[in-house]
Amino acid sequence: MKSKKFALRVAIGCYLALTFSDGLLSQDAVKPTRLGLDLMDQGRCQEAEAFLRQALEIAGLANATAVYNLASLYHRQGRLPEAERLQRLALEQIERTRGPFAPEMVQSLSDLGALYRSLGRYTRAIDVLERAVQILDRNPPQKFTATVLLHLANTYYDLGEYAEADSLVRRALAAFEAGNYEDPSDLGYILSGLGRGYALREQYVDAEAAYHQAVSVIGDTLGPRRSEYALALANLAFVYERTGRFRDALPVFESAIDILEQSVGDEAPFLAEVLYGYSNVIKALGRKSEARQIARRAKSMEAPRPGTVDIRALSRR
Numbered sequence: 188m189k190s191k192k193f194a195l196r197v198a199i200g201c202y203l204a205l206t207f208s209d210g211l212l213s214q215d216a217v218k219p220t221r222l223g224l225d226l227m228d229q230g231r232c233q234e235a236e237a238f239l240r241q242a243l244e245i246a247g248l249a250n251a252t253a254v255y256n257l258a259s260l261y262h263r264q265g266r267l268p269e270a271e272r273l274q275r276l277a278l279e280q281i282e283r284t285r286g287p288f289a290p291e292m293v294q295s296l297s298d299l300g301a302l303y304r305s306l307g308r309y310t311r312a313i314d315v316l317e318r319a320v321q322i323l324d325r326n327p328p329q330k331f332t333a334t335v336l337l338h339l340a341n342t343y344y345d346l347g348e349y350a351e352a353d354s355l356v357r358r359a360l361a362a363f364e365a366g367n368y369e370d371p372s373d374l375g376y377i378l379s380g381l382g383r384g385y386a387l388r389e390q391y392v393d394a395e396a397a398y399h400q401a402v403s404v405i406g407d408t409l410g411p412r413r414s415e416y417a418l419a420l421a422n423l424a425f426v427y428e429r430t431g432r433f434r435d436a437l438p439v440f441e442s443a444i445d446i447l448e449q450s451v452g453d454e455a456p457f458l459a460e461v462l463y464g465y466s467n468v469i470k471a472l473g474r475k476s477e478a479r480q481i482a483r484r485a486k487s488m489e490a491p492r493p494g495t496v497d498i499r500a501l502s503r504r
Contacts, residue, residue: 216253
């Protein structure tokens, strides 16, 4: 195994599958909700927050839709403690008002499981995601199936249980091919899962091919200015970095960083993990002083917000 201070690859998860229906909100809360969700969908998370907070103030904490939407925004921004509190509240309200086997339960459990994974609470993540799978198995087919299975697969990858993770990724792909997905972009996340499995085994040719496909699918379905697209680029750049293709990695890292800074802000915790990879490339190209500055910036971003937005980098070794 190659020795480096940081061996970073990014695993993209299909999170924030969708938001709950406007019909569950009061009329006054519908407009700010739609504005907030539109801005979030464009990657303009800081602008979206004001509208989603306004919707929650109008609807109240008893409204699962408004609570869930703001939790989803905080999750995407990497504000994990805030997101966890709201996600748990939303889940309790959904279960109480719609029952333990409602489709909305699967969605909420999926995002909560992804959040626990981001926090490094893997046992809790598996418990929550397995519960979502049980609901799916009870009421097949459902469009959330690929999403839930991929979240669970990424959790097992984090734990080093590759065979279990690979099996779940294959199930997610089969679910997608059967039409059980929320959005065509789900295929990009599944391809990223396949790439991650290859990268973990240092099968970099296969990993590169899978990540190239993921970049293409996510770019075509979500657009080139979304954080998900940036992290798909980062996956590809990490493969280039790990195989010594530093000049290939450089512009890909730079594009990913630029998109992340514009879409989720320059303090998002998962941006730090991309910056570490970028600093390794800069150092390898002989720009050691600049590399130290970038690494210091990344290190300064880690302490306040441990974890990432379900786009968790692999363990450093």
